Amino acid sequence: MTPAAASPPAAAPVSGPVARRLRFGWPQRVFSQVLLMQLAIVVGVTVLATGLFLAPLSAQLDDQAMRRALAIAEATASGRVAGAVTTTPPAPGGPVQAEAERIRVATGAEYVVIMDRRGVRWSHPDPAQIGRPVSTDPSEALAGRDVMEIDSGTLGRSARGKVPLRDPAGRVVGAVSVGIEYDSVRARLLAAIPGLLAYAGGALAVGALAAYLISRRLQRQTHDLAFSDISALLAEREAMLHGIREGVVALDRSGRVRLLNDEAQRLLGVGPEARGRSLEEALGAGRTTDVLAGRVEGEDLVTVRGQRVLIANRMPTGDGGAVATLRDRTELERLGRELDATRGLIDALRAQDHEHANRLHTLLGLLELEMHEEAVEYVTEVVGVHRATAEQVTEKVHDPLLAALLVGKATVAAERGVSLRLTPGTLLPDRLVEPRELVTVVGNLVDNALDAAAGSAEPRVEVELRAEGRTAVLRVCDSGPGVPPERRELVFTEGWSTKDRPAHGARRGLGLALVRRLAERHGGTARVAEAPAGGAEFTVVLPEALTVDAHETEAGPAAAAGAGGAG
Numbered sequence: 001m002t003p004a005a006a007s008p009p010a011a012a013p014v015s016g017p018v019a020r021r022l023r024f025g026w027p028q029r030v031f032s033q034v035l036l037m038q039l040a041i042v043v044g045v046t047v048l049a050t051g052l053f054l055a056p057l058s059a060q061l062d063d064q065a066m067r068r069a070l071a072i073a074e075a076t077a078s079g080r081v082a083g084a085v086t087t088t089p090p091a092p093g094g095p096v097q098a099e100a101e102r103i104r105v106a107t108g109a110e111y112v113v114i115m116d117r118r119g120v121r122w123s124h125p126d127p128a129q130i131g132r133p134v135s136t137d138p139s140e141a142l143a144g145r146d147v148m149e150i151d152s153g154t155l156g157r158s159a160r161g162k163v164p165l166r167d168p169a170g171r172v173v174g175a176v177s178v179g180i181e182y183d184s185v186r187a188r189l190l191a192a193i194p195g196l197l198a199y200a201g202g203a204l205a206v207g208a209l210a211a212y213l214i215s216r217r218l219q220r221q222t223h224d225l226a227f228s229d230i231s232a233l234l235a236e237r238e239a240m241l242h243g244i245r246e247g248v249v250a251l252d253r254s255g256r257v258r259l260l261n262d263e264a265q266r267l268l269g270v271g272p273e274a275r276g277r278s279l280e281e282a283l284g285a286g287r288t289t290d291v292l293a294g295r296v297e298g299e300d301l302v303t304v305r306g307q308r309v310l311i312a313n314r315m316p317t318g319d320g321g322a323v324a325t326l327r328d329r330t331e332l333e334r335l336g337r338e339l340d341a342t343r344g345l346i347d348a349l350r351a352q353d354h355e356h357a358n359r360l361h362t363l364l365g366l367l368e369l370e371m372h373e374e375a376v377e378y379v380t381e382v383v384g385v386h387r388a389t390a391e392q393v394t395e396k397v398h399d400p401l402l403a404a405l406l407v408g409k410a411t412v413a414a415e416r417g418v419s420l421r422l423t424p425g426t427l428l429p430d431r432l433v434e435p436r437e438l439v440t441v442v443g444n445l446v447d448n449a450l451d452a453a454a455g456s457a458e459p460r461v462e463v464e465l466r467a468e469g470r471t472a473v474l475r476v477c478d479s480g481p482g483v484p485p486e487r488r489e490l491v492f493t494e495g496w497s498t499k500d501r502p503a504h505g506a507r508r509g510l511g512l513a514l515v516r517r518l519a520e521r522h523g524g525t526a527r528v529a530e531a532p533a534g535g536a537e538f539t540v541v542l543p544e545a546l547t548v549d550a551h552e553t554e555a556g557p558a559a560a561a562g563a564g565g566a567g
Contacts, residue, residue: 034218038211046204050196062159065180066148070161072107073178074146076100076114082167085116085174092127101125110158110181114165116174117142125155134177138162141175150182157182246325247310253320255293257282267326268305287523287544288312292324302329302434302521304470304544309433329434396422397465398430401439406463409446413461418453420446423464428472431546437518438472438545444511445476445538452480452536471524472545476538477531488528492516515540 076099084095091097100112100123114123119133119142140147140162147162158179165174241248247264251257257274265271274282279289288303290296291312301312309329316322359378366375390407397403406422413420432438446463453459456479464475483491492512512526515538519526524542531537 032215035211035215038215039208042204042207042211046200046207049203050200053196062150065159065182066150066161068161069109069159069178069180070146070148070163072103072109072112073161073163073176076103076112076178077163077165077176081114081176082165082173085114085122085165086167090116090120090122090131092130094122096122097124097127097130099123107178110179111155111177113177113179114174115177117172122174136160136177138175138177141177142172144172155179246327249292249324249326250317251279251292251322251324255279258321264326267308267310267328290523294322296523298521300521302437304433304547393422396426397428399428399432399435399438400430401435402428402432402442402465405439405443406446409443409450413450416450416454416459418450418459418461420450420461420463423462423475426463426465428465428467429546429549431467431549432472433545433547437522438474438542441474441515441518441540441542442476444515445474445540448511449476449478449480449536449538453478456480456535467546470544470546470548472542474538474540474542477533478535479531479533480535482530482534482536483528491528492526518542 079099081096081099084099088094088096096114100114103109104112104125111125112123113121113134115121115134115138119138121130121132121134124130136151141164144164146164147160149160149162150157151160152158158181160177160179162175162177164172165176167173241259241261244261245263247267248259248261249257249264249268250259256276256278258276260268260270260272260274265274268274268283268288270282279293283289283292283305287296288305288310291301291303292314294314294316299313303310303312311327311329312324314322314324363375363378366372366378393406393410394403397406406420410420442463442465446461449461453461458479460479462475462477464473466473492515516526519540519542522542522545524540524545526538526540529537529539
């Protein structure tokens with residue numbers, strides 16, 4: 001084996017979770033991004049404010065030092081110095097040097113130099129410089145003008161102030177130059193920086209803490225989601241809301257419409273302009289508005305909007321608003337009618353089976369006895385009674401399901417020896433919104449009435465069905481023992497019954513509970529009282545159980561137009 005072949009393989013590059021952990025990039029969470037952006041803004045503002053404060057601070061300190069030097073020079077020139085300059089020679093021990101040193105020590109200036117008109121020094125912190133010309137140009141001061149500058153001389157760089165020196169007559173006899181050591185100015189600047197940075201650091205810490213608290217609040221409100229997740233959730237929500245076949249209405253805490261999907265707009269008959277408006281403004285007053293607003297409580301509440309039957313459910317949200325869902329029951333009514341018609345037909349056939357068998361046996365006996373005329377009369381009578389009963393029901397109850405139910409119940413009642421009849425005031429048009437539910441109500445009440453009346457002396461049951469606008473009113477009376485006042489609410493309780501439990505174990509006490517539940521779902525009532533002739537009288541009121549009469553709807557605008565034309 002060669003050395004090349006024996007050499008170990010090269011190390012593979014780091015990959016996988018470790019490499020992913022080593023990569024740093026822009027965070028994805030809303031909390032992290034907002035916190036970083038806020039921290040960047042706080043740091044940037046702090047640095048900018050500090051820089052804007054420090055930028056003019058050096059110039060301000062320079063100006064203050066020059067003005068201080070100028071003030072010392074002016075104070076020096078206003079004393080006895082001018083007379084001494086004109087009457088004494090320049091000397092280290094002269095009065096001018098002594099006065100200048102006194103002022104320098106008292107003010108803390110770097111130097112106080114007094115010169116004559118030739119620019120010869122009469123005073124200087126270094127006595128050896130007395131009698132020599134000054135190192136900088138004194139012409140402006142000797143010309144009678146004040147001078148402020150930053151310049152370098154024999155003592156180094158300093159902030160200087162120069163003023164003319166005048167005698168009592170006002171003539172310029174020299175000049176006074178005062179210098180403030182520039183290093184002291186720089187020291188003041190440097191001494192101010194730590195305090196400024198401390199303030200800036202405090203402001204930065206407060207800003208960072210505020211940014212963190214705000215970001216934490218945002219984290220809780222956004223459930224620590226990333227921006228991409230929020231965008232995806234929004235897109236999915238829009239697709240779901242506008243794709244489902246249920247209406248969704250979202251309300252804010254003040255009851256205004258916050259969201260309305262396409263199906264809700266179709267079911268309620270409103271447009272996108274309903275967003276931002278209250279339910280009363282968007283839908284008008286009525287049961288639909290009460291259900292969506294939460295003024296009617298319950299599950300699967302039935303409401304009618306135009307020609308549509310809707311099932312509504314409402315769920316409150318954490319922010320004080322609510323979300324309501326709407327399902328269209330109108331499309332199911334046709335199938336429900338067909339199913340109920342089939343069930344009614346089966347029940348009627350089952351109830352008539354025994355009676356028809358007896359009639360056929362009677363007819364067979366008449367024919368065997370060769371009583372042909374009596375047989376014809378018997379058949380005519382039987383057919384006529386049945387036809388008369390069916391015609392009486394269909395003349396007053398125009399809905400085919402209810403009519404079929406009542407005809408079948410009449411047959412069952414006759415078999416049990418109970419007289420079942422409709423009152424003269426019965427008249428119900430074929431405009432029921434949910435005939436299947438009214439069939440349930442009528443069937444339960446008539447069955448209970450037949451059971452109660454079967455053991456009475458003159459068994460009878462009266463049924464009254466009438467329409468009051470869009471409200472259906474049902475009244476069922478029987479000749480039974482009635483319901484005592486103290487039990488008139490208990491009879492509507494689920495599971496309560498006066499009948500014995502059947503052998504097959506089926507539950508009793510559900511019929512009247514179902515009747516009341518259906519009535520309350522429609523916003524109506526179900527109650528029991530004593531019948532005028534004795535027995536029990538059940539009354540059920542169902543608001544909005546009928547649709548709007550198409551003839552009345554068409555006649556309304558026509559009448560209004562005619563009235564307007566006549567005016």
